[in-house]
Amino acid sequence: MSPRHFGYQDKILLLQHGCTDLLALAQRRGAELHKLLSGTGIFEQDLHKPLGRLHFSDWLTLLKNCQQQLNSPELAYLLGNALLNSRYISLCQSLHYAQNLSQALSQLYYFRHQLFPCFYVRLYRQQHCIAIEFKPALGLANQHGFMFSLLCSLILGLIKQQLGSVSGISLQLQHAESAQQQQFLGVAVSFNQAADCLCIPLSFWRQPFVDANAVQFSAKTRSCRQLNRVLCKQRALPEILCRLQRRALPQLLSQDQVAAMLGLSSSSLKRQLSQHRTHFAALLDGVRRDAARQLLQQGHYSNRQLASRLGYSDEHNFRRAFKRWTGVIPSSFKGLFNPH
Amino acid sequence: MWRQHRYKILLSLILLVCGLLLAINTGAAKHSSEFDALDILGEGTTLLVACGWLGLIISSRPAGRVTEWLYYGSLLLVFSYFLDLLDEFIRYQEQVRLMSWLESLPAPVGMLVLTYGLVGWHREQRAINRQLRGRELFLRDHQLIDPLTQLYGADYLHAVLQREIELHLSQHRTLCLLVLDIDDFAGFNRRHGIAAGDTYLSRLSELLSSQLRHSDVICRYAGDRFVAVLPNTTPGQAQIMAQHLRQQITQLVSAEEAPQLTVAGMTVQQRSAQTALQQADIAIKQAKAGNVLKWQPEL
Known part of the structure; x- marks a missing residue:
């Protein structure tokens, strides 16, 4: 059984887990609070509630607002330190x-x-x-x-x-x-x-x-x-999907299969993925790309073996996909890692 | 900023409404077949641009003498262009000259007033430049200013240093750098919180920029590292300045439980800003290892 996944609209973060620190940092650098919060569902009076929560999409909007208002490349690093010692x-x-x-x-x-x-x-x-x-x-x-x-x-x-x-x-x-x-x-x-x-x-x-x-x-x-x-x-839906597919290789999962495994309808899977600004085929492609790269880094596989492990019908298709991912053919990529 | 200028906004609205009422009273509307689209487009654009100037002046400038001149100049322009646009829609009787005077007279007067305001702006800018000495050299780009300390950041330092290196090479003078690094700033942040660290940084940058000469510039090179460019300075002079800065900093530090600074100086003999700054990084590391103020001669 795969763990539960959260929807794009669930409030999964605590305000105290970074949000208040980020706002304090940005305000000390001259940003205005109401501009930082604009477009997010966060209210000023909620900021100090110990269990106040926010959407992940609000967090992303907040980051965007910060970057629009401030040119401060150190922000991420300072925030990291602030979180660590919070x-x-x-x-x-x-x-x-x-x-x-x-x-x-x-x-x-x-x-x-x-x-x-x-x-x-x-x-x-x-x-x-x-x-x-x-x-x-x-x-x-x-x-x-x-x-x-x-x-x-x-x-x-x-x-x-x-x-x-x-x-x-x-x-x-x-x-x-x-x-x-x-x-x-x-x-x-x-x-x-x-x-x-x-x-x-x-x-x-x-x-x-x-x-x-x-x-x-x-x-x-x-x-x-x-x-x-x-x-x-x-966990987030794209992550769960990638894990399922990774485990299933060389078999390729279809969108309907995955939806059934997650207990969703196929159309709602599609809709939820599009909220993450991705889609099923792109995730699948990413999984195969990473798997190919790791197999090539680990050992000496022939193109035929790789193709069958990654669920390609023949090695031509695999070579073509590999060229698309990396810009080089598998044999010259292998040369980068295994010079002998 | 615009809140300081409420009366001005009100005044301009009243003036424009008066112009409109006057025009409607004295003239009669043209038939739509008499409209000239090209004229309307041209005069409308001029009016919009003039309104844009007015808006920028109101939203960006604090109240003051120069602002008044700039504002009234642009207001006269806007008024004149507004009437100009109106007469595309309204026909006046031949014998009444009032409207055509009102239309053509304010524009040149407005231009003169605006020009006088711009001269004032120029003078004001020179005064501001004097105020900014020690924080800025030949280049100005507000996007490179670090928002916390209000000093320029690393990109600006690269640009300025590159230019100074080229100038000094061609004129055979010596260029020095001072590197200042806060000791264990991460630890200070951890013990007292990031907020205390931020306060310390902004106080420190105030102090540093006030202690430099007019020809120097100090930049925030990294989170806890500052670099001062000292044009036309011998190593000896730079060393004296380093000692002076160190004494000043001790006063700041002793007031509270703030971290110490390591100051290292170097002469720039490299031909590019990048290698010079790499050398500066090495110099500060060596100074830190020795943990005393040392003059790092060129390696």
Whole structure:
């Protein structure tokens, strides 16, 4: 049974989980509150209610308003730090008390619906590090860059505070070069990569945290669980769909099959996906693209094997699709990873 | 801003309504076949643009002498163009000259008044430029200003530094940079909250820009790092300025529990702004490792 999914119109975020901090930051930089809130369903008097909630689409509108009013590239990084040290977010407090990075990140991932419902990850191991690949779990409009910077600044801030340094960690970004990331995050950044990815060396994962405290950790985890009653554990629809398809490969799911698995009608699935500004075929294509890239990075597969694993009827179709995704044919892509 | 000018808005509306009533009283409406579309388009556009000027003046300028001149000049223009447009729709009797005077006289007077206002604006701008010294060099682009500290950001620094490097190379003078970095700013933010950090940054930038000479410019290079460009300065002078800044900062710091600053200076010998700033990053790292104010000679 797949977990529940939330609709685009559900109020899934707490105002205290970032919204109030963002507004305070923006106001100190000269933005006006009523302009920041315009177009969102947030009212000024709700801002300080402890359990006030907002839609994810409101959050995106809020980010858009901020960027329109301010030219302040540091906003995402400051907000990341503010969240990490916020007294109101038990999830972030619990991260500091974790034993090590591995426990902290799995805690963050388990409770991510409370703070970052917009990303899901795939882990894979490279030679000296574990790569965390971040994928958008829902339609992010054009705020993907901001949200990713926010998440990275939170994780790297945690590592810096607890382990003292972030040297050795590298960041791969999909989008084209911009000067700021390197300055603000303090790690090596490479641009125009195939996916948004954070590579953390193996030595970081088991190193004990400075503030590690098992009692505090379980206390904070308990309050996270209590919060689950308000913000139930649920995932975004595009994420669930991608996971289902990924598991089903090489078989390809049809829209009707997926709708039946989720207990939706086919037309309402279609409508909900279009609220995320995506559609079924695009998601399916994305899943196959990522699967192809990972298979190619992991081992030596022939085109025929890849085609059959990804559910293509023959290797010509696969080659054509691959050319469309990456601009190169599979054999020259393989050369990038397996020079021998 | 427009709230300061309520009476002005009221006055212009009354004036335009008076003009309209006068025109209707003295003339008779033309038949629609007599309308000249091209004339109406041309005169309508002129009127709209003049109204746009009036709106911009009202919404962007605080009350004051220069604003009054600019405003009354544009108002006369608007009035004149308005009557000009009206006579496309209304025919006046030949013997009454009042309307044609009202139509043609205000425009040149308005132009003169507006010009006088623009001269005043020019003087005012020079005064503002003097006020901005230490925060701005040859270039002005309000989109590059950091909204928190009101200093220019890294993009501006790149542009200014590149130009200064080229000028100094051609004139064989020395250009210096001062790099100021806040010690453990992340820790300060963590202990006291981001709000306290923001307050500290804006106070610090006030202090820094007031302590520099008129020819210098200070920019916010990164979250907790400032770079001052010192044109035509010898390393010795730059070192004295660094020490002076350090003393000033100690006063700010001792008042409250604020973080210390590391100040490093360097002479620019690189040919591009990018390599110079990379060198500046290295210089500040070395100064931090030594944890004392040191002069970093060119490597």
